[in-house]
Amino acid sequence: MKSKFKNLGNLCCLLMFLFVVSCANGIDDNERFSGGVTNAQLESPEINENCFSTLLHLDGSESVKITWPVVYGAGGYLFNLSIVDDPSNPVILVKDSIVDGCSVIFDKLEDTKYQVSVKALGNDNLNNKEATSATVYAYSTLVPAVTIPEGTDIAEYIMANLQSSTQEQGFELLAGKTYTLNGLVDFDLNTVTFRGDKTNRPTVIVGPSGGLMTQGGLKVKFINFDCTEMTQIGILTLSGTPSETISTTTLGYIADGANQSGYVIENPVIFQECNFKNLKNSFLYGNAKNWSLRDFRITDCIVQLDNSGSNPVINLQGASNGLIKELKIKNSTFYNLSDNSSAYFIRYSNSSNAQPKKIFGNSGNSSTFDISYNTFSKTMNGKDFANNLANTNTLVFNVHHNIFYDTYRLNKLLSSQGKIYTEGNTIFGVLKTVDSSDTTKKDASGNYYAILEDPQFVGPINTAFDLSQDNGGVNFTPAGPVALKYKSGDPRWYGE
Structure with missing residues (x-):
């Protein structure tokens, strides 16, 4: 069943503010970011997973801080941020915001896929041209997960691939697909996330002996279960x-x-x-x-x-x-x-x-x-x-x-x-x-x-x-x- 995109609340009121990181103190802005770079074609900064960190607030909420390398000679950065849980229907959180710095903080939503875009802007005073393209990065707050292949029985696959670990593990079903669960999946003491797709839930047909078992932490998300034949x-x-x-x-x-x-x-x-x-x-x-x-x-x-x-x-x-x-x-x-x-x-x-x-x-x-x-x-x-x-x-x-x-x-x-x-x-x-x-x-x-x-x-x-x-x-x-x-x-x- 294809589910409607879940209402995220007042997105227009979503806390999102730009956090400018000074790269030096007591230096004129033009000098600070020029690094001696003039008359140049600029490139957008490289972004990878190490650019992201989580900030914990006193009320228990969390924010994401993204920090990228300074592009010397740039006149700032063009920043865009969207939620792309449904790639065909992105939710724009920030559009074409000019950042005079190299860091941004935004609210961290659980189980959410973001698309981050950062583009180095030109600097007329230094005769530097803006980057020809932005750096686009897919950032996700989903727990990393192993994808269970379509046509595989869930119990057989998980019991063959579950690791005994103190770290949280994830198993993911493909969007919109149908699976069987003909046995009991015993997650034991492991902490596990078992999930489908937020916008296009997979369906699990539970057999007579099918079900889930745990004595550790367990999160089950975005899945349809047909329990018609289940006898557990x-x-x-x-x-x-x-x-x-x-x-x-x-x-x-x-x-x-x-x-x-x-x-x-x-x-x-x-x-x-x-x-x-x-x-x-x-x-x-x-x-x-x-x-x-x-x-x-x-x-x-x-x-x-x-x-x-x-x-x-x-x-x-x-x-x-x-x-x-x-x-x-x-x-x-x-x-x-x-x-x-x-x-x-x-x-x-x-x-x-x-x-x-x-x-x-x-x-x-x-x-x-x-x-x-x-x-x-x-x-x-x-x-x-x-x-x-x-x-x-x-x-x-x-x-x-x-x-x-x-x-x-x-x-x-x-x-x-x-x-x-x-x-x-x-x-x-x-x-x-x-x-x-x-x-x-x-x-x-x-x-x-x-x-x-x-x-x-x-x-x-x-x-x-x-x-x-x-x-x-x-x-x-x-x-x-x-x-x-x-x-x-x-x-x-x-x-x-």
């Missing part, structure tokens, strides 16, 4: 043989006050801009082991379920402890084709042992649920939204601007002792009447947990996701006035 419990399963190198004892959490024997995936596990068709069981499965994750995220995804069984979407049940310390679900749509009175959306194993202190110790005694700007439909419509979560004042629930349609008992997610923020949620029952607690309880700011409203989706909403169409052939655009007022739900349905 989770599209992502946590390892059945956890390494003692990541136990709560080895990581020092027991010494810091934790009291549970378990295992912690410290690096982020992220699903970003992926679509899933006919997922019959869990999205995340803890394999009935004592697993906790420090950082788990699902962002900008559409997950179409066909789940009528007992496996939760986020499934850490069957063990004696475990939790997700930082859970983020944002700008996504989850919808189920089946009625379900057996499974929760999220379920831990043991409420008491899901207290963050018991796994992460005194220094890590907090947990945040950031669930915002999502559309949930029939997930699940006959069972509580959550089960076995801890009830402690160290939990934070930022659950806001969501649409919960044909979804039951949102209040079971929201710990009565936790810090709760719930502005802009709507809820509506079809299979079951909405639980009164969902629409009468309020957060500390006076926002109801949710406002009762039929979102009046444009539709269709009860059809299998079509991977060949933009947004899968479904339409969850709401017409309900409360949803429209708050812009609740997945932003894609508003054309954002």
